[in-house]
Amino acid sequence: MKLRALKSAFPHTTPVMTGYIFMGTAFGILLSSKGYGLWWAIFMSITIYAGSMQFVAIEILSSPFNLIAAVILTLTVNARHLFYGLSMLTKFRDMDKLRPYMIFSLTDETYSLLCSTPPPKDIDQKWFYFFIAILNHSYWVIGSAIGAASSSILKFNTKGIDFVMTALFIVIFIEQWESSKNHISSLVGVIVTLLCLILFGSQHFIIFSMLGIFIILTSLRKTMEGSAENDFNHN
Amino acid sequence: MILTTTEVFFTIITIALATFLTRLIPFILFPANKSIPGYIEYLGNVLPFAIIGMLIVYCLKSVSLINYPYGIPELIAITFIVFVHKWKHNLLLSIGGGTILYMVLVQIIFI
Numbered sequence: 001m002k003l004r005a006l007k008s009a010f011p012h013t014t015p016v017m018t019g020y021i022f023m024g025t026a027f028g029i030l031l032s033s034k035g036y037g038l039w040w041a042i043f044m045s046i047t048i049y050a051g052s053m054q055f056v057a058i059e060i061l062s063s064p065f066n067l068i069a070a071v072i073l074t075l076t077v078n079a080r081h082l083f084y085g086l087s088m089l090t091k092f093r094d095m096d097k098l099r100p101y102m103i104f105s106l107t108d109e110t111y112s113l114l115c116s117t118p119p120p121k122d123i124d125q126k127w128f129y130f131f132i133a134i135l136n137h138s139y140w141v142i143g144s145a146i147g148a149a150s151s152s153i154l155k156f157n158t159k160g161i162d163f164v165m166t167a168l169f170i171v172i173f174i175e176q177w178e179s180s181k182n183h184i185s186s187l188v189g190v191i192v193t194l195l196c197l198i199l200f201g202s203q204h205f206i207i208f209s210m211l212g213i214f215i216i217l218t219s220l221r222k223t224m225e226g227s228a229e230n231d232f233n234h235n
Numbered sequence: 236m237i238l239t240t241t242e243v244f245f246t247i248i249t250i251a252l253a254t255f256l257t258r259l260i261p262f263i264l265f266p267a268n269k270s271i272p273g274y275i276e277y278l279g280n281v282l283p284f285a286i287i288g289m290l291i292v293y294c295l296k297s298v299s300l301i302n303y304p305y306g307i308p309e310l311i312a313i314t315f316i317v318f319v320h321k322w323k324h325n326l327l328l329s330i331g332g333g334t335i336l337y338m339v340l341v342q343i344i345f346i
Contacts (some may be wrong), residue, residue, distance in 0.1 A: 014326070014327060014330075015326050015330045017329065018327075018330070018331065019330075031345075033323065034236070035236040036236060038245070040243070040247075044247055047247060047248065047251040047332075048251045048254055049254070050249065050254045052242050053250065053254055057247070058291055059251050060246060060250070061236075061238065061243060061246060061247075063236065063237075064237070064238075065242045065246065067245065067249050070246055070250055070251045070253070071249060071250075072316070074249075074250050074253035074257075075253055075257060078254050078258075079257060080257045080289070080290075080293075081254075081257040081288070082260055083282055084258065084285055084286070085258060085260065085261025085262050086261045086275060086278050086279050086282055087237065087278070087279040087282045087283050087286075089261065089265050089275070089279055090271065090276070090279065092262070092267075093267050093343065093345040096261050099262075099267070103250075103255075103258050103259055103262055104255055104258065106258045109289055111286075112277075112283075112287060112290070113267050115287070116281040116283075120273075125272040135314060145263065157338075157342055158332075159341055159342050160308075160337050160338035160340070160342060161339040162339060163294075163307065163309075163312060163333070163334050163338070164330060164334040164339040165294055166291065166294040166295060166309075166313075166328055167312070167316055167325055167329065167330040167337075169287055169290045169291045169294060170313060170316050170317065170320075170333075171316065171320050171326060171329050171330055172287050172290055172303075173287045173288060173291060174317065174321065174328070175319050176263075176283070176287060178285050180284065183284075185281040185282070185284035185285045185288075185292070186284040186285065186287070186288050187269055188285050188288070188290070189284060189285030189286060189287065189288025189289045189290065189292075190288035190289070190292060191288075192285075192289075193288065193289040193292035193293065194292050194321075197296055202296040202297060205264055205296070206251055206289075206293060208272075209289055209292075210289075213282075213285045213286075213289065214278075216284060217278065217281050217282070218274075223237060224277070224281060225277060225341075227319070
């Protein structure tokens with residue numbers, strides 16, 4: 001049963017595998033350039049497990065010791081995660097013992113796979129989701145280890161490799177667009193965030209975007225629920 | 236390393252706990268044994284669409300339209316991904332192809 005869930009989860013994770021191994025490698029290379037070796041890279045990728053935050057963490061680890069600054073910076077960079085749980089409340093409800101790990105491992109990429117990948121009918125949904133999560137986590141750890149271990153050997157030009165994440169989100173965006181007749185929420189996400197980026201700059205715009213999306217979707221509740229009764233349910 | 240091993244250890248653990256906290260808060264507010272209010276359920280259903288849109292912009296936040304190369308590599312790669320994905324619906328082709336195209340663009344063509 002578990003093996004079948006693993007087998008059916010794996011193909012869905014291959015885009016994240018590509019992305020995480022390359023991004024993890026970039027992280028490992030950068031971390032070791034600051035004097036932190038292989039075991040620190042693995043330790044960070046297992047315990048923190050948040051892509052953009054770990055790049056910020058390299059900066060924190062290259063600055064004087066300050067735990068309060070570390071907490072504030074982490075909460076700011078990761079505030080968008082607050083939204084993810086809201087759409088996983090129902091999905092994680094029956095996860096029992098796996099639930100804490102599912103919550104811990106809810107990265108941007110795992111979140112987007114969980115949103116966009118309905119488990120096959122004959123597969124145990126709980127284990128299907130769990131394997132998506134843990135496979136992604138393992139790619140990230142393996143990538144960081146590769147980067148940290150080979151930072152002196154690997155010299156190929158990785159410029160632009162981080163675009164793989166953008167590509168993943170665009171593809172998921174298209175799939176969501178095609179799966180739903182109502183495009184209001186998708187459009188709200190793009191337009192509000194763009195406006196906030198222009199208005200508030202790339203340092204602070206995410207918090208404002210989240211607020212804006214939150215307010216607009218709340219005020220549209222009647223319209224959305226009226227016009228698209230069952231449209232969103234398969235997610 | 237300018238920090239001691241103990242300082243590094245506690246800094247990493249602190250960042251890890253704060254990260255976990257941002258993921259955990261919704262589940263503390265709406266525990267599994269209580270029913271989810273209709274409004275929150277509504278948000279949970281519509282948010283994934285908006286968030287993926289938000290993440291696309293988030294990924295592109297450092298692209299400058301007023302400085303060279305004016306976001307042209309991003310525009311080309313995104314157009315490629317949209318068309319190829321609409322055409323073939325093949326994840327690896329769209330994502331892998333789009334990324335390789337983008338890398339070629341920023342490494343060789345728009346230097």
